[in-house]
Amino acid sequence: MEAVSSSRPLRSRYERRFQAESAEAELDRLLAPLAQRLRWQRTIQHAPRGLLVGALVALAFTVFARLGGLPGLAYVALPFALIVSMATVAVVANRAAGPFEVARRVDASLGLGERIATALELRERGDDGPLVERQYRDAREQLLRVDAAAAFPLFARGSLARHTALRSASWGGLTLALTLGLLIWPQAASRLLTGREGALALADPGRREEDALPRFRPDGTEAGSELGDAMRGQTQNPEDIGEGIGLLGPPQTPQQAQQGAGGLQDARREAADQQNPNVAERRQALDDLGNALRQSQTGRQAGEALRTGDTERAAQQLQQLADQARNLSPGERQSLAQAFSQASQQIGDKDRQLADAARRAAEALQQFRNQEAQQAIRDAAAQVRDTGQQLEAQRQLESRQEQLQSGGQPSLPQLGQQAGQGSDGQGEGQRGQQSPTRSEAGSPGSGAFDLSQMEQELQNGGLQAGTGGSGAGGGNGAGSEKAGAPTRLNVTPRLVTVEAEVREGPSNWRPPNPNAAPAVAPPPAAPLPGAAPSSLQVASGLDMNAVPSDMTDSVRQYFSQDQPSRP
Amino acid sequence: MSIYSRESATGGHADVDQFRTTAATIEREVGRVIVGQEGVVRGALIALIAGGHVLLEGVPGLGKTRLVRALAEALDLDYSRVQFTPDLMPADITGTNIISEDSSGERRFRFEPGPVFANLVLADEINRATPKTQAALLEAMQESQVTVANTLHRLPVPFMVLATQNPIEMEGTYPLPEAQLDRFLLKIQVRYPSARELVDILDRTTAGVDPTISRVAGAADITRMQALARQVPIADHVKEYAARLVMATHPGEPGVPKVTRDYVRFGASPRGAQAVVLAAKVSALLEGRFNVSYEDIRLVAHAALRHRMILNFEADAEGVTADTVLDELVMSVTPDEAELAVR
Numbered sequence: 001m002e003a004v005s006s007s008r009p010l011r012s013r014y015e016r017r018f019q020a021e022s023a024e025a026e027l028d029r030l031l032a033p034l035a036q037r038l039r040w041q042r043t044i045q046h047a048p049r050g051l052l053v054g055a056l057v058a059l060a061f062t063v064f065a066r067l068g069g070l071p072g073l074a075y076v077a078l079p080f081a082l083i084v085s086m087a088t089v090a091v092v093a094n095r096a097a098g099p100f101e102v103a104r105r106v107d108a109s110l111g112l113g114e115r116i117a118t119a120l121e122l123r124e125r126g127d128d129g130p131l132v133e134r135q136y137r138d139a140r141e142q143l144l145r146v147d148a149a150a151a152f153p154l155f156a157r158g159s160l161a162r163h164t165a166l167r168s169a170s171w172g173g174l175t176l177a178l179t180l181g182l183l184i185w186p187q188a189a190s191r192l193l194t195g196r197e198g199a200l201a202l203a204d205p206g207r208r209e210e211d212a213l214p215r216f217r218p219d220g221t222e223a224g225s226e227l228g229d230a231m232r233g234q235t236q237n238p239e240d241i242g243e244g245i246g247l248l249g250p251p252q253t254p255q256q257a258q259q260g261a262g263g264l265q266d267a268r269r270e271a272a273d274q275q276n277p278n279v280a281e282r283r284q285a286l287d288d289l290g291n292a293l294r295q296s297q298t299g300r301q302a303g304e305a306l307r308t309g310d311t312e313r314a315a316q317q318l319q320q321l322a323d324q325a326r327n328l329s330p331g332e333r334q335s336l337a338q339a340f341s342q343a344s345q346q347i348g349d350k351d352r353q354l355a356d357a358a359r360r361a362a363e364a365l366q367q368f369r370n371q372e373a374q375q376a377i378r379d380a381a382a383q384v385r386d387t388g389q390q391l392e393a394q395r396q397l398e399s400r401q402e403q404l405q406s407g408g409q410p411s412l413p414q415l416g417q418q419a420g421q422g423s424d425g426q427g428e429g430q431r432g433q434q435s436p437t438r439s440e441a442g443s444p445g446s447g448a449f450d451l452s453q454m455e456q457e458l459q460n461g462g463l464q465a466g467t468g469g470s471g472a473g474g475g476n477g478a479g480s481e482k483a484g485a486p487t488r489l490n491v492t493p494r495l496v497t498v499e500a501e502v503r504e505g506p507s508n509w510r511p512p513n514p515n516a517a518p519a520v521a522p523p524p525a526a527p528l529p530g531a532a533p534s535s536l537q538v539a540s541g542l543d544m545n546a547v548p549s550d551m552t553d554s555v556r557q558y559f560s561q562d563q564p565s566r567p
Numbered sequence: 568m569s570i571y572s573r574e575s576a577t578g579g580h581a582d583v584d585q586f587r588t589t590a591a592t593i594e595r596e597v598g599r600v601i602v603g604q605e606g607v608v609r610g611a612l613i614a615l616i617a618g619g620h621v622l623l624e625g626v627p628g629l630g631k632t633r634l635v636r637a638l639a640e641a642l643d644l645d646y647s648r649v650q651f652t653p654d655l656m657p658a659d660i661t662g663t664n665i666i667s668e669d670s671s672g673e674r675r676f677r678f679e680p681g682p683v684f685a686n687l688v689l690a691d692e693i694n695r696a697t698p699k700t701q702a703a704l705l706e707a708m709q710e711s712q713v714t715v716a717n718t719l720h721r722l723p724v725p726f727m728v729l730a731t732q733n734p735i736e737m738e739g740t741y742p743l744p745e746a747q748l749d750r751f752l753l754k755i756q757v758r759y760p761s762a763r764e765l766v767d768i769l770d771r772t773t774a775g776v777d778p779t780i781s782r783v784a785g786a787a788d789i790t791r792m793q794a795l796a797r798q799v800p801i802a803d804h805v806k807e808y809a810a811r812l813v814m815a816t817h818p819g820e821p822g823v824p825k826v827t828r829d830y831v832r833f834g835a836s837p838r839g840a841q842a843v844v845l846a847a848k849v850s851a852l853l854e855g856r857f858n859v860s861y862e863d864i865r866l867v868a869h870a871a872l873r874h875r876m877i878l879n880f881e882a883d884a885e886g887v888t889a890d891t892v893l894d895e896l897v898m899s900v901t902p903d904e905a906e907l908a909v910r
Contacts (some may be wrong), residue, residue, distance in 0.1 A: 104804070108902075113851075113860035118802040131798045134583055135857035 016098050016124075027120050028099050030143045034106055035097045037148040043093040044154050045161045048168035050092075054085030055175035062182045065330055066368075074183055074330040081179075106143070109151045115139040184329055279394055282387045285351035286311065289358065289384070292343035296335040298328065303339075311388020318381035322374040325365065337365035340380075354383040507556075582795055583857065589792065590616070590853050592783040596641040599778040601634050602771065603764035609853070610755040610870055611638060611729065616792045617845040619752020620708050620728040622693075622743075622874060629757045631731040635689040638729075642789065643782035644686035645723060651696035653739065657703030661713045662720070678715060683707045686723050686786060690730035694740045701747055704728065708750040725789045745833075745877065752842045753867070754874035756890075799848035801859035806844065808902045809864050813840040815896045816876050826895040830882035835875035842871040861902040869893050 018032050019025040061077035064070070097105075103116040119139030122132050155162040290306025293299035302317035321336070328336065341362035347355040357380035364373035547555050590612060597608050607623070611634065614621040623631045632648070639646030649660055662681030668674045682688060683704070693701065707713050711722045730751070732743070748754070760768060771778060784792075814820050816834030818827050827834070847863035854863070873889040882888070 107860075113854075113856050113862060114802055114805055114858060115856070115860075117804065118800055118858035121802045122800055127800065129798065131583065131795075131857050132800055135800055138857055 016100065017096065018099055027103070027116070027123060027140070027143065030140070031099045031102045031106075031116075031120075034146065034148050034151060035099070035102045037152045038097045038102055038105060039093065039095070041152040041154055042095070042097075043089060045165055046092040047089055048165040048172060050085040050088035052168045052172035052175065053088050054081035054083075055172045055179060057081045057084045058179045059175050059182075062179050062330075066182065068368075070368075072330075072334065075334075077179065077183075081176075106146060106151050110146060112139075112142050115142050183331065279390055281350040282354075283391055285347040285354050286314075286384060286387055286391075288346040288350070289343045289354065289380070290314070292339045292346065292358075295342070296332075296339035298324075298332045298336045299339050306384070309391075311384050311391065315381040315385035315388070318377055318384060322377035322381065325373045325377060326370040328365075333365050333368070337362045340365065351383065351387065354380060354387070357383055582791065583852070586792055586795055586852055587855060589784050589788055593638075593641050596780050596783055597634065597637045599780055600637045600771070601630055602767045603760045604630065604634065604757065607634060607755050607757055608638075610753050611635075613846050613849045613853070613867065614752045615642075615725065615727050615789060616796050616849045617752055617842075618725065618727075618793050619842065619845070620730070620750060622748070622751040622754040623729060623731045623757055624734050624754060625731070625757030626735055626759075627733060629759065631757055632689060632691055635687060635729045635731075637780055639687040640780040641783055642687070643785045644725070644789070645684075646687045646689070647682035647685035648689040648691060649682045650691045651693050651700070653695060653697060653741075655696045655700045657700050658715075660700065660703045661707065661715055664716050676716070678718065678720065680720065681713075683713060683728075684720070684722060686725055686727065688726075688728045690728055692732060693730040694732040694742055696741065698741055698744060701741065701743060705747060705750060723786070725786055725793065748874045749836055749838055751874060753846060753870040755870055756873075796845070796849045796852055799851055799857065799859060801844060801848065804902075805859050805861060805864065808861055808900070809843050809847070810840060812864065812868060812896060812900050813837075813843065813872065815900050816872060816892070824895055824899045826887075826892050826899075830878050830885075830887045830892055831876055832879040833877040835872045839872050839875040842875075843867060846871050865897050868897055 018028045018035065058077040058081035061080060062074050065073035065077065099120060100117060103120045104114075106112065107114050107116050115135070116139050119136045123136060153159070155165055286306050290303045292303070294303030294307065296303075299317075299321060302314045302321060305311075305314035305317055325333075339362075340358045344355045344358035344362060347358065349355075357376050361373055361376035361380060364370070364376055593612060594605070594608055598605070601608060611621050611623075615638070623634070625631055635648075636646065649655070658681065660681045660683050662679050662684065664676040665679050666674050667677040690704065693704075707722055707726070708728050711724070711726050713720045713722065728751075733740075813835050815823050815827060816831060816839075817823065818831045818834065820834075843864060844859070846867035847859045850863040850866050851857070851859045856863075869890055872893055876889045876892065878887065878889060878892070882892075
């Protein structure tokens, strides 16, 4: 009656499958429904673990994508993680449960004291005897009373499975959130910064001048300040001030006349450059770049700026884009790279430098070479700005030509000649009064006149004026609407009559306190009759603080030379 | 007197039911004089049915001797008591040949059985006898026989030694050698009763009326119960669990718990594993089951293994006992880790 040791290894016993057909397999038939329930329980309880595994895979993909310069890999992270999770659960669900395993688990779950497993083993071994029979009957009775849901509950309260599932789900959710954060975080940050360029500009001392000035425009538009642009033009090209002054009135001396002639020759060459037939193609290149950038969320603002023709703002947006290139998410990076790549292809030979910058930007963004990407985008921004300035110059040149062709504007040499006809003894006041129309109707003194005629007039009339008297004129610079590359000072001459007293010694005039910000915006200046719409009156005040220190003397001399002292 | 029927002497269904009835009756009768200490009574009964011997360890006055006497009275068995002292000789236990003169005047040696020739032998304060005398019990406990003057004398069946020892009065004692300890199936710790149990003890023992114990089973009943207990089936995975538990007491085995490596010098012998399984089978029957479970193994593990483990100096220095080690082992050795972990 002593139990015979099993001839079958324990491990192989667990590999046995259900034998429902066998007449002796009553326990198998009773255990079969429990096996189904066990598989279901196991599948459900492994779902959180599958989530954790998938989330870890997604996180690994995302980190690898960001570190390895493979932005496209980040996009497959979530789908692949989903596949891994489902595969994990599927593997568990597909794992069959044999009768011995079910019996062992039922015993353990319901505290049956190894009744079922022992009975199954005794029956398989073929043991016999009163105690064996009694044990089998006992196990069968217990098995008939077993409730499958009670034997294999789903996340029973206080169970290890519940604890494990909660822990796995928590870690999985945390990992997934971290993964999503890595995917979208830079994009969210860039959205937060959008629309706050003004504040950021004020916070940046290097950009305070050019970004703060538009805030005081009465009409609130984003266009650049003409005054600021004019002064910026002086800053970038100081020698043009002298040339501009020379253009304002007849030269005082033969040397000035020679200088004026030289300046006009330079202007002539510049005009010739500006009339380069490639300008149209470069304009088209900018349009191509804008169209491509508008298709990218990140480059949309720059693209919109290009679409409206605001090349300066577009260049600024590209500069910001270059600064943020390091923080772009893989998605943004991919989108921007595609935009630049598309732009590069479309631009082609229209603007080789711009196309090359766009191509380099696309490649660097694709390969996560942040420094090269930043440099390439900055090059593109510089190219956009340069092209924009050329386009602006072209536009002004065309405008001047139209004005000249209309015949309503006397040329500066003629005005200077008229001024030179006054007698020397009439005094400065008389001279000033002789040319009121010059300041009112004077056109901006750029090189946009008929230069051949102008040069000839200057050489003739200017010299004559030098012998005839001392003509003088006041003027106000009216530059382009946008900040641009160094250009010739655009000023409109105007004679200012001021009740003043001539004294010996230095002027008592001092520049205003530079720390005092203007409390109110200056009132809008009424456009002068016949003048460019954007010009401002001299009386509206020239902010000397905006003049570079090395230029203040020249500017002050201009505004005070042969004129009453300024208040 | 026996509650067993003659027809049910072969392990049939009636045998199983009567087994439980008899065991419950014995426990109830012993419980008339032994208040509390149900675990001690259950342990002694398990050892009796398993055919082993019991070492009861506890301070004086806890009722160890009274328990043995009550058990003997309830079982209608021969009972003898030996008070072990340093001057006790082996012959005082096993018996000796003495010269006797018959009616014809012829003198010859006659074997005079010692107190060991009884069904229940109480070896009171066994650690006070010399090792020589202690060794006299070795053959009796293991072989159920005594050899005196080249003559083998069979001990009565059932034969059970219940030895007691005091763990605190170690002066002038001779701790039992490992070989002697290994002969005991179980070593049972007799603990202090609770206050409520103490009140009950006072009520029963100071009222002037001694409770009487009825004889509920005889030697034949015990013998059948012993035979039936060995037929209790035990599944392979339960046997593997018992084996792993015993092997976990060996510090040289790979993968044993840290507590074993740190505090155990020698682990339990194979006789310890036999004791565990045998005691577990009896425990299963007493619990109304017909197979051995993990819980049965765990239930008897401490009593069956605590005296078979030899702890090292660090354990003594840190106050770590064998029960402490076994607590850790029972917790760390899980029943189904071998099979279900791979599923």
